[in-house]
Amino acid sequence: MRKLLIGIPIMTIIFCLFLVYNHKQLPTKDDVFKITANWSPKTEEVYMVREIDGDWLTIFKNSSTTIVSRLEQNWLGFWEFKDDLGSESSLVSTHYPRETDLDFTWNASGRDHIPISYYFGQINNPKIQEIKIEIEKDIFENALVIDTGGARFFFLKSERQTLLPINIRGHSESGILIYSTVKKWMLK
Known part of the structure; x- marks a missing residue:
């Protein structure tokens, strides 16, 4: 005992x-x-x-x-x-990019019951230094660009529902638009 x-x-x-x-x-x-x-x-x-x-x-x-x-x-x-x-x-x-000619791969994920969206992708074009994501009509937020040494990614958590069509823009260091997921004719 x-x-x-x-x-x-x-x-x-x-x-x-x-x-x-x-x-x-x-x-x-x-x-x-x-x-x-x-x-x-x-x-x-x-x-x-x-x-x-x-x-x-x-x-x-x-x-x-x-x-x-x-x-x-x-x-x-x-x-x-x-x-x-x-x-x-x-x-x-997002899918793992086997092709290196893509500027970036990306995906967005939203939650049904809460207003949260995630935007994520892998940046393949070394000229792209900044990613901007449209979270409301004509309102863009800068995504976090993450350099892991072997690969570069972007990530953004937004406190809003996912806006369709999803507009993700890749810019050079000087601000020149290199790539957009929404083509110019769709923006008009």
């Missing part, structure tokens, strides 16, 4: 130390590989794990898709993917 009375507080202390230790750990690329270990196709590369506007985000790819996910800790302190509704899901993805 004495061993039991001593063992319970010791196990409680060890468990609490485990929780404190886990909750102090920042997410790593290894966490992304662990989360996606059973995915098919397999994760080939994790481009980055970074805190952006208070959220831990990761960009990673498999053989055909580049994906953005938000990382959150569960109650045990282990990292997992969570979307805005608390589901285990990614935020947005």
Whole structure:
């Protein structure tokens, strides 16, 4: 009985130390590989794990898709993917560009029940230095351009519903329009 009375507080202390230790750990690329270990196709590369506007985000790819996910800790302190509704899901993805003659690949993702949209893409044209996304008629926001060393991406989280047609513009460093997803004749 004495061993039991001593063992319970010791196990409680060890468990609490485990929780404190886990909750102090920042997410790593290894966490992304662990989360996606059973995915098919397999994760080939994790481009980055970074805190952006208070959220831990990761960009990673498999053989055909580049994906953005938000990382959150569960109650045990282990990292997992969570979307805005608390589901285990990614935020947005786009196809992995096999062709390098595309200026950029992109996709947008919206949420039905809440006014949030995500815009994401991979920039292939080195002349494109700035991405602007139309979030309301004739109102553009600058997307965050992320350089991971091996690839360049753009990402924007908007607190508005997705506006159709989606107008994403790629500009040079001097502001010259290089590419637009909406052709000029559609803008009139």
